[in-house]
Amino acid sequence: MAVETIGHLLKRLRDERGWTQQQAADEYCRVSGTITKDAREVGRWERSTRIPTPETRRHLAVVFGVSAGILDRAAAAAREARHEEPAEGGAPAHEEAIEVDRRRFVGALAAASLSTAMAASRHVDPALIPYFQQQLEGHYRVDMMLGSRALMGTVTAQCDLIGQLVDAADGPTRQRMAHVGVSYAAFAAWLHLDAGEPTTALRWHDAAQELAHRSRDREAVACALVDRAMARTDQTMGRAVVDLCEGALIDAPRLSPEVQVFALQQQAHGASLLGDRRQVDELLDKAGRLVDAVDVEMWGTACLRTPHYVEVQRATCYGRLGLAREADRVWQEIIPSAPPTARRDVGVWAGRQAVAAAALREPERAVELARRAAGIVMETGSERARRELASVETAMAPWQAEPVGQDLAEVLAPIGKGV
Missing domain, CATH: 1.10.260.40 (lambda repressor-like DNA-binding domains)
Structure with missing residues (x-):
């Protein structure tokens, strides 16, 4: 044909x-x-x-x-x-x-x-603001489907342009443009984190915080704090994560449900770094009760775009706490129902579930999950998923000399030595 x-x-x-x-x-x-x-x-x-x-x-x-x-x-x-x-x-x-x-x-x-x-x-046309907002929605979709490296150049260039427009604009337009700039800078930080460039990501977090204060928007400031907490989570700085999220939630009753959910789930990650399971469950249960009140995403938090958003955080926190059986149970509910648009995220999740499977002494299943994650790494270049596979390699060390260990080595070989 x-x-x-x-x-x-x-x-x-x-x-x-x-x-x-x-x-x-x-x-x-x-x-x-x-x-x-x-x-x-x-x-x-x-x-x-x-x-x-x-x-x-x-x-x-x-x-x-x-x-x-x-x-x-x-x-x-x-x-x-x-x-x-x-x-x-x-x-x-x-x-x-x-x-x-x-x-x-x-x-x-x-x-x-x-x-x-x-x-x-010094005139900046306010019509540029909805233009940039619409662009950002498209960027979120592309990131989920193609991975961070497909967008980094475009988004960082737009961030630079928005920064110039903020400096050039007058009065209300300047504040509204800064408001948009917060979301762009936070997204640029996220792209660099996903690509394994934390130092660059922190610079974009700094830009997001400055723009948040210039926008004079309480929610923008809160989101910038939580975005910074995400970077500190990757650095395993549990105390800093909790402090930043608590700071974001000082005005919790005056924040939208979306921003509250965003802060609560990130605070749960901080609690998991500190080994506090009870706090993890309390924070995520509270976030779960608020998710249904979110009808539209204004801040790119992905709480609506990510299926089972709160449970994804729970499974991740359980894995970090060493609760392999509980984490595996939650992953088994989440991953099979993930839509095609969440493919990059599925690569990360499958890597985390593979670690849990290895901890449960199910090496064959761990290898199959790693195989799935490795294929997605090859497609998207996600450094987050690659890091999860490095954890699988460590978790599978007891079987390194056995045939199943050799199978894992073959799975990981195409994405680099030592992952």
């Missing part, structure tokens, strides 16, 4: 949704964080006069809810029809060169225009 070419495929997907070419372009911009696509570009893709680059295809996969592999095969079919040889990386060399040159030009033009505008005037 012939493979559909990229142009035919994109047109069919757009028609199925009842979108115009401009609507498809707008959705692409929202997902990718660019502002340079229009209906004419979509038309070129659909006529196959321009084949989307690999990066563009990854964004289009999110736009249309299909796998990037389907679009890659369709692009290859279009090149074959045009008798073109693909360049390394999947797109014709001349198209890659054009795309790189275009991005450099657009980036330089944008930077020059922004610098000129700011020098000439």
Whole structure:
């Protein structure tokens, strides 16, 4: 059966949704964080006069809810029809060169225009604020599907731009732009944490805290404190985690349910680092009672986007406390019901469950769970999942010389020595 070419495929997907070419372009911009696509570009893709680059295809996969592999095969079919040889990386060399040159030009033009505008005037259009908010929603989706490294460059560039806009804006617009900047800086910190770059993440946490105070928003300040606590959790600084979360919750009755849940679950992680199971359960039970009151995420906390959000934290805390049987029981309830959009997170969870399986002296099951996690690491590059696999390697040390230990070594080999 012939493979559909990229142009035919994109047109069919757009028609199925009842979108115009401009609507498809707008959705692409929202997902990718660019502002340079229009209906004419979509038309070129659909006529196959321009084949989307690999990066563009990854964004289009999110736009249309299909796998990037389907679009890659369709692009290859279009090149074959045009008798073109693909360049390394999947797109014709001349198209890659054009795309790189275009991005450099657009980036330089944008930077020059922004610098000129700011020098000439302190007016910042408030319409930019909902634009950045919409972009961020798309970024959250891409992060869950493709992992942090696919977004780091885009998000950090937008953070820098927002910072300039905050400095240039007047009055209420400055505060509202700072409010948006808090979410962007916190997300940039999260991306760097997931990529295994804690020092850079802390710098973005510093930026988020400054912007939070500049926004004069109580919830922004609370979220910035909890985001900082997340970084301290990775550094196993339990006391700091608890102190930061307690500081965020000083005005708990005046905070939204979302922010309260965010702080309570992170405080539970601090309690688990201090070995206090009773406190872990009390904090998470309280968070669980508040989750149903969250009807929309305003701060990117993922308490709605992550299935079984509170129970994921409970299983993680139980694992940290050495309660392998309890952790394994919760993971068995969570992982099978995870949606495809949570694939990167499933890699982390499967690694944690593998540690619990090893602690329960079930090495074969631990290896199968590690195999699943390793496959996801290869796809997403998540350093968080990679760290969990390092813990599996340690937990499986008693079986290192046995066949099951060799099986684990084969599973971990493709992602690096010593994980």
